[in-house]
Amino acid sequence: MIACVFLPEFAITVARASEPSTSTQPLMLSAEKRKRPLVYAASVKARAVGVTPGMSLTRARALCPDAAILPVIYSRLQQAADDLLVRCSRFTDRLEISQDHSAMLWADLRNIPLPEAVKQAQALCDDLGNNTVYATAIGLAANKFTAQVAAVTADLGQIQSVTPGKEAAFLAPFPLSRLAVGPTLVYQFRILGLHTLGQFAALPNAAVNEHFGTVGQQLYERAHGNDPRPVAAYIARLVEGWTQSFEPGVEDRQILERALYTAAQTLAERLKRKNLASGQLNLLIHLDNRQTLELHHEPREDVMTVFSLSTELLRLLKDAVIAGPVVGLEVVLSDLHEPAPYQLDFFGKLFADQSSIDTVANRLQPRYRTSDFYTVKPQPHSSYIPEQCFILERAGGA
Numbered sequence: 001m002i003a004c005v006f007l008p009e010f011a012i013t014v015a016r017a018s019e020p021s022t023s024t025q026p027l028m029l030s031a032e033k034r035k036r037p038l039v040y041a042a043s044v045k046a047r048a049v050g051v052t053p054g055m056s057l058t059r060a061r062a063l064c065p066d067a068a069i070l071p072v073i074y075s076r077l078q079q080a081a082d083d084l085l086v087r088c089s090r091f092t093d094r095l096e097i098s099q100d101h102s103a104m105l106w107a108d109l110r111n112i113p114l115p116e117a118v119k120q121a122q123a124l125c126d127d128l129g130n131n132t133v134y135a136t137a138i139g140l141a142a143n144k145f146t147a148q149v150a151a152v153t154a155d156l157g158q159i160q161s162v163t164p165g166k167e168a169a170f171l172a173p174f175p176l177s178r179l180a181v182g183p184t185l186v187y188q189f190r191i192l193g194l195h196t197l198g199q200f201a202a203l204p205n206a207a208v209n210e211h212f213g214t215v216g217q218q219l220y221e222r223a224h225g226n227d228p229r230p231v232a233a234y235i236a237r238l239v240e241g242w243t244q245s246f247e248p249g250v251e252d253r254q255i256l257e258r259a260l261y262t263a264a265q266t267l268a269e270r271l272k273r274k275n276l277a278s279g280q281l282n283l284l285i286h287l288d289n290r291q292t293l294e295l296h297h298e299p300r301e302d303v304m305t306v307f308s309l310s311t312e313l314l315r316l317l318k319d320a321v322i323a324g325p326v327v328g329l330e331v332v333l334s335d336l337h338e339p340a341p342y343q344l345d346f347f348g349k350l351f352a353d354q355s356s357i358d359t360v361a362n363r364l365q366p367r368y369r370t371s372d373f374y375t376v377k378p379q380p381h382s383s384y385i386p387e388q389c390f391i392l393e394r395a396g397g398a
Helices: 012-020 044-048 057-063 076-088 114-131 144-152 167-171 183-191 197-201 205-221 253-274 304-321 343-350 353-366
Strands: 001-007 027-033 036-043 069-071 094-100 103-108 137-141 160-163 240-250 275-289 292-297 324-338 373-378 390-395
Touching: 001 114, 001 144, 012 027, 012 036, 012 076, 012 167, 027 057, 027 076, 076 094, 076 103, 076 275, 076 292, 076 324, 114 160, 144 160, 144 167, 144 253, 160 240, 167 197, 183 205, 197 205, 205 373, 240 253, 253 275, 253 304, 253 324, 275 304, 292 304, 304 353
Parallel strands: 027 069, 137 160
Antiparallel strands: 001 103, 001 137, 027 036, 094 103, 240 324, 275 292, 275 324, 373 390
């Protein structure tokens, strides 16, 4: 059985935890898309007057003028999601989370009877209710999609379970929007007069293949209550962080640049010690007016040296529009992994054993999309003809 934990107020709850002063008033989180401020998430009071995610911030302000507005801090949302996964890992080692303005967490409770799965799901619900600030609802079913529909249609604090074999009957009355289809399929469904999952599931299989193709066939299976997607094994996300506070706040860019260079030195030493490289950088700039600027970058090449880290961090700082004294800096490195090698790494392996050379060659294959790597070896008794002085030997197992 698979338990799906639905957290409808995820982003708002995380924001209120960092800004308790907003606990009694409507709250909207803003995000920029193509340099246009939009609503990323809205609290219950803001949604009650018509504010919806994706709406322009100007229109949202007109609908709810007394709402507090905060920028969304993606690194905080990711950290909150990581904390949820760590807490739930005590119940199972197969966990996934999808987080945005709301969050959806799937937990594979293994092949156990429904009554036992309900007990485990209740224990999970109680643990989250007693030890976190989130409002949750849980759906319990034999597959991910059915569990998700059960979760989002359950009352907060409740568990809605679906008996194995009854998935299609449970899903039948729900609207086709539960499939999260694109506008093209929505239009086709409307033309055909299809509105519910049950109506879609009642179509002949051949007709679905003809009109909707492979994607339609996958959705058709889900409408029947069949979803073979497994819950992935839980692997804790690796991050490295650095923080510095300033008292009083500073406005001198040179002081901030020196601090970020110190951050690059500290983080580069940690990465070197663990043989890791970073694929994502987050720079958080905390201002004395309690606002936080977040700048995010995914460099084309992994960063791990003092030079590469300081270059990227100073570039982010240069792009920041800072209005007021800075009281704190925070750097978060994520997407940590073993650094990919370069062809120059072969030169460091010139006198190494063949297995070391093969290891480098195999790891180079994804970067260069080829398995054609060779080592050049001199012939012990070669002639004076240049092409007969050396031989090529394939490196790597491919």
